[in-house]
Amino acid sequence: MNPLARTWLRCFRPLRWPALRLVCFPHAGGNAAFYRTWSAQVPDDVEVHGVQYPGRMDRSAEPFAADLPSLAEGVAQAVRALPADAPVVLFGHSLGASVAYETARLLDGPGSVLRALVVSGRPGPGRLRATSVHLADDDTLWAETGRLGGTGREALDHEGVRAIALPVLRADYRIAETYRPGPPVPLRAPVLACVGADDPEVTADEAGDWALRTRGGFTVHTFPGGHFYLLARRNQLIDTILRTTHRSPVPTWSAAGP
Numbered sequence: 043m044n045p046l047a048r049t050w051l052r053c054f055r056p057l058r059w060p061a062l063r064l065v066c067f068p069h070a071g072g073n074a075a076f077y078r079t080w081s082a083q084v085p086d087d088v089e090v091h092g093v094q095y096p097g098r099m100d101r102s103a104e105p106f107a108a109d110l111p112s113l114a115e116g117v118a119q120a121v122r123a124l125p126a127d128a129p130v131v132l133f134g135h136s137l138g139a140s141v142a143y144e145t146a147r148l149l150d151g152p153g154s155v156l157r158a159l160v161v162s163g164r165p166g167p168g169r170l171r172a173t174s175v176h177l178a179d180d181d182t183l184w185a186e187t188g189r190l191g192g193t194g195r196e197a198l199d200h201e202g203v204r205a206i207a208l209p210v211l212r213a214d215y216r217i218a219e220t221y222r223p224g225p226p227v228p229l230r231a232p233v234l235a236c237v238g239a240d241d242p243e244v245t246a247d248e249a250g251d252w253a254l255r256t257r258g259g260f261t262v263h264t265f266p267g268g269h270f271y272l273l274a275r276r277n278q279l280i281d282t283i284l285r286t287t288h289r290s291p292v293p294t295w296s297a298a299g300p
Contacts, residue, residue, distance in 0.1 A: 043056075046123040047123040049094075049120065050116055050117055051094070051121075051124075052074035052075070052092045052094055054078050054081040055081040057086075057089045061088065061128060062088045062089070062131060062284075063090075063129070063130045064080070064089070064090050064131050064133060065091045065121060065130055065132050066080065066134070067135070067139070067141045067142045067145075068092070068093065068135070069136035070136060070214035070215055070218055071187065073094060073095070073098050074091075074093055074094040077090060077092035080276070083276065083280050084284065085284070089128070095107060096116075106209075106210075106214075106217075107217055109220065109221070110140060110144060110220075110221040111144055113141055113144075113217065114141050115148065121145065122149070128155065130155045130156055130157060131158045131160060131287045132145060134164075135162040135164075135272060136163045136164055136218075136243070137214055139161035139164035142159060143159060143167065143255065146229055147224075147227070150229045156230075156231045157231065157287055158232050158233070158286070158287035159233045159234075160283050161233065161252055162235070163238065163270075165243075165244045165251060166235075166248060166251020166252040166253070166254065166255065167226070167251065168223070168226065169248040170221070173219050174219060175215050175219065176215035176219050176220075180208055183211055183215070184207075184208060186215075189242075190242075190243070190269045190270065191268055191270045226255055228254070228256050228257040228258075229257070231256065232256055233252050233255060233256040233258070234283065234286050234287065235249040235261070235263070236249075236279060236283075237263075238265055238266070238271030239267065239271075241267075241268050242268065246262055246264055250262055263286075265278060265279065
């Protein structure tokens with residue numbers, strides 16, 4: 043793999059001739075390993091990549107991203123460094139949805155291999171909620187992790203885990219909460235929005251705002267569960283992503299552009 047792609051992307055089952063690359067963006071406090079198990083759930087011709095943001099795991103010596111657009115710029119360069127022999131679907135959950143969207147904006151142009159954008163657990167850019175959790179004290183920030191249900195009780199009660207995770211969480215909440223989306227220039231690629239029916243962070247109506255960000259077709263799919271519905275509904279989610287995007291045509295560009 044190209045050194046730039048190797049810095050940002052973790053491929054858990056490299057394929058010689060993939061029919062599709064699924065690039066997955068983690069939530070706040072998450073890392074590429076969150077998607078390791080997805081490689082075993084997809085068809086043999088689908089290659090899964092988890093995005094590794096700077097400042098965590100094997101990139102812990104690097105500074106956190108200054109802001110969300112610069113984070114997306116790094117990922118977009120890494121995706122461009124992959125072989126252009128297969129279309130690419132971007133999937134992002136929560137914070138990852140916004141990073142995936144900004145990455146899609148950078149990739150969505152003539153000659154692009156971007157096939158589709160899949161956003162999960164996040165309101166559309168025009169309906170983002172104003173919050174300031176990144177400015178809260180450590181106890182409040184850590185309680186937010188427990189409230190959303192993505193971390194097990196054992197990890198939440200472990201002081202060592204908390205000490206390592208809090209700086210990452212604060213940095214990720216900062217870039218999520220200070221993110222200001224640009225004008226709604228629609229993507230050529232289609233968008234699929236996925237939400238948990240009981241997610242306190244996004245309603246199906248708020249997810250519907252993503253429709254304004256594409257000219258390529260839009261679908262909302264609701265799953266049982268809360269913000270981290272994808273833990274219990276992983277197989278169902280992967281099936282929905284691939285059924286919706288795997289066989290759709292790669293967007294093409296006319297001479298007049300988008």
